[in-house]
Amino acid sequence: MTRPAIELRGVRYAYRRSEVLQGVDTRVAAGEVVALIGPNGSGKSTLLKCITGILRPRHGHITIAGEPVKGQRQARIARSLSYVAQTTDAVYPLTVLESVLLGLRRASWRHDPADLARAEAVLQRLGMADLAQSPLTEISGGQRQKAAIARALVRQTPFLLLDEPTNHLDMKHKRDAIEILTECAREQGQGVLVVLHDINIAVQLADRIVLLRDGRVMADGPPQAVIDTPTLRAAYDVDVHVVEHQRAPFVAGYQLQERGRG
């Protein structure tokens, strides 16, 4: 039996006249981690927003476990997926714990003890238990990013979409985030789609990497099949060097351009 999946077929999206997504086909199956990479402006965040139903593509089809996103109410889509947006600025001084409980969006002012236990367990898992009572406006950018991840994890939806969830995190917290997202896929069978700029993290984390450039899928496959020197040079216009490290591709660095020397 095929696993439930998010499927995209021929997805096109334009904000105004310029088409930002130019016919994207890909899928994310339950239990799988897919990393979405590509240069700035290649359409990664737009693609995530199309899947969530925040943006409505002009052409193409998106289905979540066989149900078309088109025409579905946001609340219904939200039952199938959790979304962590790129910016996690705090506007309201909710505590970290309150913000995680908000992820459950219960229609009651009283929090169920089971919800509280679930939220506390997620904070514990992210190493944030000691910050539970801190206002979101008084914690660091990296801590706020982890609170946003916690808000998504507590919902335990079949699919998780995360837009650059590790960009404010230090090495240790990046490693923790990789481990937690891997657990979500392996142990809870969630399908994870994560936008990343750090290609080495994408290689460590993902079963498949989708490389987007100018709104088109340039490569889609296991890390070993997608990450190599010629592909990355073509995608990013940078003289990058990919080597092999622990039997996986590893971006070792890139050449700086000579500017005005000599």
Ligand SMILES: Nc1ncnc2c1ncn2[C@@H]1O[C@H](COP(=O)(O)OP(=O)(O)OP(=O)(O)O)[C@@H](O)[C@H]1O
């Ligand atoms: N609200 C908007 N209105 C108009 N154009 C937009 C809007 N949001 C994004 N764009 C444009 O759409 C293109 C794709 O943007 P998107 O944010 O999807 O790229 P991205 O791959 O996520 O980039 P980054 O890596 O910089 O986050 C860019 O050229 C961007 O300027």
